[in-house]
Amino acid sequence: MQLAREDRTGRPWQQLLPGLALTAAATALSWMLASAVSWVSPLTAAVVLGVLVGNVPVPASVRPGLRWATRVLLRVGVVLLGVQLAVGQVLHLGAATLVVVVVAVVVTYVGTVAFGRLLVVSRGLSVLVATGFSICGASAIMAVEGVVDRDDEDVATSVAMVTVFGGAAMALLPSLAAMLGWAPAEYGRIAGGSVHEVAQVVAAASPVGTAAVAVAVVVKLSRVVLLAPLVALLSQTRRIRARSGERPPVLPWFVTGFLLAMLVRSTGLLPAAALAGAQQVTTVLMAGSLFALGTSMRLAALARTGPKALVLGAASTALITGVTIAGVLVTA
Numbered sequence: 588m589q590l591a592r593e594d595r596t597g598r599p600w601q602q603l604l605p606g607l608a609l610t611a612a613a614t615a616l617s618w619m620l621a622s623a624v625s626w627v628s629p630l631t632a633a634v635v636l637g638v639l640v641g642n643v644p645v646p647a648s649v650r651p652g653l654r655w656a657t658r659v660l661l662r663v664g665v666v667l668l669g670v671q672l673a674v675g676q677v678l679h680l681g682a683a684t685l686v687v688v689v690v691a692v693v694v695t696y697v698g699t700v701a702f703g704r705l706l707v708v709s710r711g712l713s714v715l716v717a718t719g720f721s722i723c724g725a726s727a728i729m730a731v732e733g734v735v736d737r738d739d740e741d742v743a744t745s746v747a748m749v750t751v752f753g754g755a756a757m758a759l760l761p762s763l764a765a766m767l768g769w770a771p772a773e774y775g776r777i778a779g780g781s782v783h784e785v786a787q788v789v790a791a792a793s794p795v796g797t798a799a800v801a802v803a804v805v806v807k808l809s810r811v812v813l814l815a816p817l818v819a820l821l822s823q824t825r826r827i828r829a830r831s832g833e834r835p836p837v838l839p840w841f842v843t844g845f846l847l848a849m850l851v852r853s854t855g856l857l858p859a860a861a862l863a864g865a866q867q868v869t870t871v872l873m874a875g876s877l878f879a880l881g882t883s884m885r886l887a888a889l890a891r892t893g894p895k896a897l898v899l900g901a902a903s904t905a906l907i908t909g910v911t912i913a914g915v916l917v918t919a
Contacts, residue, residue, distance in 0.1 A: 606652015606879070609645075610660075613637065613878040614871060628786035630725055631750045633874040637881015638743070645882070653879040661729040661876035662841035665814075667869040668726060669848030670862060672808040673855075680809060684776055687914030688806065691780055692813050695721035695907040702902050706895045711737025713899065714821070715745035720903040723811045724749040724784035725877055730814055730842065734822040743883055744893075748900035753787040756904065761794040773919055775799040779806025780911035783904075786870075812849070818842045 617632035677685070696717045703713025714735050719728040725746045732742045760782070764774045778792045778799065785807055792803035819842065851857065 602648075603652040603655050605646065606649040606654070607656060608652070609640075609649050610653065610656045610875045610879050613640065614875040617874050617878065618871075628784065628790075629870055629874045630784065630786065630877055631754075633878040634725070634743075634746055634750065634881040637878040637883075638747075639881075640878075641882035653882055656875055656879035657729075657883070658733070658876075660872045660879070661726070664869045664872035664876065665726060665730050665841045666844035666848055667865050667872070668723075668811060669845035670852050670857070670865040671869070672805075672811065672849050673853040674849065675853060676805050677809045677812060680805060683918035684806065684915075685809065687776070687911065687918060688780055688809050689813070690914060691907055691910040692721045692810055694910050695903060696817070698906050699899065699903040703899055706899055708895050708899060709737070709741060711735055712741040712745060712896065715741055716748055716896070716899055716903055718817060719745055719749050720752070720783055720900070720907055721810070722814050722817065723807070724753060724787070726784075726811075726873060727814050727817075729873075729876060729880070731818055731821055734818060740883075743880055744896050746877060746880065748896055749783045751897070752900045752904040753783040756782045756908070757787050757791045760791045764795055769795075771796050771798040772802050773915060775802025776806050776915045777912055779803035780810070780915065781904075781908040782807070785811075815842045815846055 613636050614629075614633060617629045617636055620632040620636075621627050621629040680688075699717035699720060700710075700713045703710070703716065715728050715732060715737060718731045719725060721727075728742060728745050728749070760774075760778055764777075769777065774795050775792055775798065778795075779788055779802065782788045782791050782803075785804065788803050788807045789800055792799040852862070
């Protein structure tokens with residue numbers, strides 16, 4: 588890999604510092620923007636800033652640091668994401684809710700990949716959109732991008748689709764809940780089972796009350812647990828296709844770290860301050876990674892892929908929302 592060769596030239600950190608400094612500044616700015624505009628998450632602000640920076644001339648010296656941030660920061664963030672979920676929280680949801688979550692994730696993933704084939708978009712884009720929309724948005728996309736064949740534009744486009752359709756869900760689902768008279772716990776299961784990002788889930792559930800938010804977040808994080816087996820499956824598929832000596836590990840290190848972090852959280856030994864701190868650090872790391880990723884997106888390439896990607900994103904959103912609503916109402 589090019590970055591690995593650059594890291595062996597004798598002054599790796601000096602080469603990475605310009606890009607990391609730019610990433611840190613952009614992450615701080617995205618946090619300020621999110622604080623000023625309540626419906627914008629730091630992750631959304633970060634990827635938008637990245638796209639803006641990536642489409643103006645920037646010094647070549649920042650590129651090694653940006654490539655490093657894209658891969659490493661997100662993977663460490665995925666590990667820390669496991670600290671937010673205890674096994675007991677998942678089991679407390681009950682068998683019916685867990686079945687709905689698993690069915691919605693599987694149907695959405697398989698259906699999105701199949702629909703992408705019909706639209707004749709690249710398999711990389713189909714898999715990334717399917718993963719992000721069925722599991723946990725940009726976090727899932729970045730977790731699997733290293734074990735699938737894809738272009739940088741596929742990654743950036745799929746993250747952009749998460750922002751577009753997650754934002755639409757934040758706006759529309761509370762109105763639908765009020766229209767149909769869903770109870771807070773019922774709506775929490777629907778929001779947590781269908782909205783893409785954790786921050787978007789909180790925003791979508793907040794208008795219905797704290798009871799809805801509490802249920803929605805746990806349901807959402809139960810979808811995150813399914814990230815580990817999916818990455819393992821995709822990695823194993825790539826191992827089978829790859830030639831000898833080029834095969835990736837069956838389970839990437841950051842997914843193993845995620846599972847171990849979840850087990851540590853399940854012991855109940857971590858204090859509340861540590862959990863809150865881990866959540867903030869996770870958001871910072873992911874925002875930095877998404878900014879760096881956004882700099883690789885070219886608007887011209889997005890314009891070429893955009894219409895089909897929008898149709899794919901709309902279909903995937905409709906699929907997971909429809910399956911989740913049906914499952915929650917039937918099991919209720």
